[in-house]
Amino acid sequence: MKVISVFAMTSERLIGKNGVLPWHIPEDLKHFQNLTKGQIVVMGKNTYYSLPEKYRPLPHRRNIVLTRGVFSECESYASIEELIQTLKSEKIQEIYIMWGVQIYKAFFERWLTDRVECTLIEWNYSWDAYLPEWRENFILKSEIEFEHGRFQTYIKNK
C-alpha cells in the first residue's frame, strides 16, 4: 500500500496558522480535489473539525480520522499502526494523508510516506505551524509552475 502525503507549504515549510491554512488559493484546492477524488483521505481530528461543517466528511472520498478519543462522525482509528493494518487487510492500493501537522510528522517519522504531493507556495509568511525538513529523504520527480508557486511530486529516496 502506497502512502501519499498532500500539503501546501512555503519554502520555510510553513503549513498552518492558528489551526487554519494561512492562504486561500483556489488553484491549490482544485489540485487537492483532483488528486484525492474517489480516494481514501486520512486526517487528524483537529483538521477534521477545521473543515467547514457542510464539507465534513469530505464528499466523494472515504474519510478516515486519527484520534485517540471517542469519535463517531466517520471511520476512525486510535493509531497509525491500527489504520495501516486494517487497510492492508482490505488490500487497499493507496491512501492520501491530508493534514494536519501532527499526522504528517508521524508518517514521516515512521518512514511510511512513499510519495509527497507538495504545493510550494512562493509567498513570504511566518506563523505558527511548520513541518520538519523532509526533502532530504525524497527525490523531486516533477514540478509544474502555476501563478502562486509550483505543484511538486517527490518520491521516497530508498
Ligand SMILES: NC(=O)c1ccc[n+]([C@@H]2O[C@H](COP(=O)([O-])OP(=O)(O)OC[C@H]3O[C@@H](n4cnc5c(N)ncnc54)[C@H](OP(=O)(O)O)[C@@H]3O)[C@@H](O)[C@H]2O)c1
Ligand atoms: N498547508 C497545508 O496543506 C495544511 C492543510 C491542512 C491543515 N494544515 C494545518 O495543520 C494544522 C492542524 O494540525 P494539528 O497538528 O493541529 O492537528 P491534526 O494533525 O489535524 O490533528 C491532531 C489530532 O490528531 C490525533 N492524532 C495525532 N496523532 C495521532 C496518532 N498517531 N494516532 C491517533 N491519533 C492521532 C490527536 O487527536 P486526539 O487528541 O483526539 O487524540 C491529535 O490531537 C493547522 O495549523 C492547519 O492550518 C495545513
